[in-house]
Amino acid sequence: MGEGDWAEDFEQLVDLIAGTEDVKAFLDGLTGFAAGMMTRVCAAHIECAVTLRRRKRTATIGGSSERALILDRIEQSLGSGPCVDALDSGVPVLLGDVDSDPRWPEYRKALAAAGVKSALGVPMTLGDDSAAVLNFFAPEPGLFTEQAISDAVLFVEMASKAMRLAIRLAAAHQRGDDLKAAMDTRTVIDLACGMIMAQNRCTQEEAFDVLRRASSDRNQKLHSVAQSMVDRISGQPDAVAHFDD
Numbered sequence: 001m002g003e004g005d006w007a008e009d010f011e012q013l014v015d016l017i018a019g020t021e022d023v024k025a026f027l028d029g030l031t032g033f034a035a036g037m038m039t040r041v042c043a044a045h046i047e048c049a050v051t052l053r054r055r056k057r058t059a060t061i062g063g064s065s066e067r068a069l070i071l072d073r074i075e076q077s078l079g080s081g082p083c084v085d086a087l088d089s090g091v092p093v094l095l096g097d098v099d100s101d102p103r104w105p106e107y108r109k110a111l112a113a114a115g116v117k118s119a120l121g122v123p124m125t126l127g128d129d130s131a132a133v134l135n136f137f138a139p140e141p142g143l144f145t146e147q148a149i150s151d152a153v154l155f156v157e158m159a160s161k162a163m164r165l166a167i168r169l170a171a172a173h174q175r176g177d178d179l180k181a182a183m184d185t186r187t188v189i190d191l192a193c194g195m196i197m198a199q200n201r202c203t204q205e206e207a208f209d210v211l212r213r214a215s216s217d218r219n220q221k222l223h224s225v226a227q228s229m230v231d232r233i234s235g236q237p238d239a240v241a242h243f244d245d
Contacts, residue, residue: 031049031050034048034159035047035048035065035068035136038151042144044139047064047065047067047068047137048068049062049072049135051087051133052130052132053131060072060073070114071111071135074110078107082094082119082135083135090123090131092149092152092153095108096141098111098119098141099141116137116139118138120135120149120152121134121136122149123156124163125160126163188226188227191226193211195230211226
């Protein structure tokens with residue numbers, strides 16, 4: 001592939017990040033994109049799935065086709081195959097021909113039964129306690145040449161950077177949601193305390209203690225007790241000043 005092709009691929013990866021709302025959606029798009037790239041390189045229909053390992057647990061979390069998902073999950077259930085070995089070794093692992101390669105006999109039978117003749121696992125560098133592999137499936141042996149593997153490795157290097165960015169963006173979005181929820185919860189408690197202070201002419205600390213005792217007596221969360229009080233006095237359900245994004 002030429003420099004123009006790689007520049008276009010990188011631009012599409014950036015667009016993929018910008019156009020998806022979560023990591024799962026990004027990975028679904030990524031596997032389809034990777035399959036298309038390798039289809040061009042190999043001049044044959046290539047399918048792709050992605051496996052993520054996090055804290056020593058692995059799971060197939062995206063695929064360009066239902067068959068790719070199934071084959072990748074079979075490999076994970078067997079605990080044996082090029083994708084598993086690529087995860088463990090950190091280097092690409094090729095199953096060049098299911099009919100002649102002596103490794104992974106059970107998995108080779110599954111591939112052959114599905115009409116897949118060769119497979120390639122290429123690891124992604126994610127850092128921390130996470131790792132991933134793109135698993136490519138081909139309908140004929142010999143399609144994953146040295147040049148095709150080299151192109152796959154270059155693509156995965158770009159995809160790894162994109163995936164790390166997608167994960168960070170998703171984590172930041174989740175932290176933002178958590179913060180907003182915490183602020184909303186704090187707001188309704190403060191409103192309830194203000195109402196208690198107005199009714200009983202007491203301090204904020206004393207008002208909060210009233211809420212805390214009610215929470216304990218009713219065996220309800222403090223936020224639920226506060227929300228009930230605010231709703232009752234205001235006459236409106238879920239009456240609370242929410243924070244806008």
